[in-house]
Amino acid sequence: MVNYTYRDIIQSLSEKLTEAGISNAYWEARELAGAALGFNCRGKFDAKTQADTEQIKLCANLLARRLMGEPLQYIIGEWDFCGESFKVGSGESFKVGSGVLIPRADTETLIERACSLLGGEKELTVIDLCSGSGCIGITLEKKLDCKEVWCVEKSEAAMYFLKENAARLNSACKPLLGDVTDESLPEKLPLADLMICNPPYISAADMKKLQKEVTFEPVEALFGGEDGCDYYREIVRLWKSRLKPEGIMMFEIGAGQEDEVMQIMIQAGMHDVRARRDMAGINRCVYGRNSVQKNEAVNLYDQLDKAERNLH
Structure with a gap:
């Protein structure tokens, strides 16, 4: 079984988003990963932490929604204002x-x-x-x-x-x-x-x-x-x-x-x-x-x- 760290997942998400022509792909990848893995993507987190199987599945699900064009804000469920x-x-x-x-x-x-x-x-x-x-x-x-x-x-x-x-x-x-x-x-x-x-x-x-x-x-x-x-x-x-x-x-x-x-x-x-x-x-x-x-x-x-x- 392949072990994926938070860093691995963010990198993979970023590559997929880039291939789809989405701008700010790395930033969006961090947002998606943060929502799926439960960490604050805008603060400090341990990039070496390993994700479990359910977390990896959730990341894949969120990625699929984004690639279908659904707004990032709807996917993660909240957004900053001001x-x-x-x-x-x-x-x-x-x-x-x-x-x-x-x-x-x-x-x-x-x-x-x-x-x-x-x-x-x-x-x-x-x-x-x-x-x-x-x-x-x-x-x-x-x-x-x-x-x-x-x-x-x-x-x-x-x-x-x-x-x-x-x-x-x-x-x-x-x-x-x-x-x-x-x-x-x-x-x-x-x-x-x-x-x-x-x-x-x-x-x-x-x-x-x-x-x-x-x-x-x-x-x-x-x-x-x-x-x-x-x-x-x-x-x-x-x-x-x-x-x-x-x-x-x-x-x-x-x-x-x-x-x-x-x-x-x-x-x-x-x-x-x-x-x-x-x-x-x-x-x-x-x-x-x-x-x-x-x-x-x-x-x-x-x-x-x-x-x-x-x-x-």
Whole structure:
């Protein structure tokens, strides 16, 4: 019987992945081996440790799934979000699996911008729409001074992972199963200081050109209508009224969508509408503030004055 060490297995996995044309093959091999053999592939481990028969079979099974195009994140069952800056407990990753969108580095642009804009504010109310795994809402809860964070998701499969992540990361976020395009849903939530969303935004044309790995992810989390902007239109139309005066609405966008999404927000009466680039120099985030008309502002201040008088 041939004995295989952890080093042997990683090398074999790397060779197979390289032959299949998978980039970062050695790095992926370490991730697969770590998941199968039960060691932290990103830390120190004894490469001379011998694997048993069951471990070798599991490695072969995980490799076969990867060679079929299944995303590495689904295979190992979890993924980091916001890198080392996201530290909760011992630094757990977000659980992911079939039925939920995989957290991506692109989305970290939204976290960075939201924290920059609201880092000095207290007791924020945050609503995370199309929440998926909950990576945006849960991360913001840890990074900002939040009174409450609502995570809205329509998929029951994704909601399973959202609740799982909230529990394992000790989050007090409030998961809500619901469709963000449901006309009756917005009024069920409180007014928000920040409404943040990574909606489906892939156009019909681009859906035909997806990488094989992306086709494993749920279509309802990807397809945004003919031009990819259906959800932006509906969310701005339905949810703008749930923003506090000067509250921020923030979206992740696809490459080249900034002009259309900014125009949607401006036409809805939002102001200070801007775009933000990601690390690759692509406009990845669009955000704006809720405008307050003069008469609305007067009514608001009258209500505050009246409430204050009633306290005395």
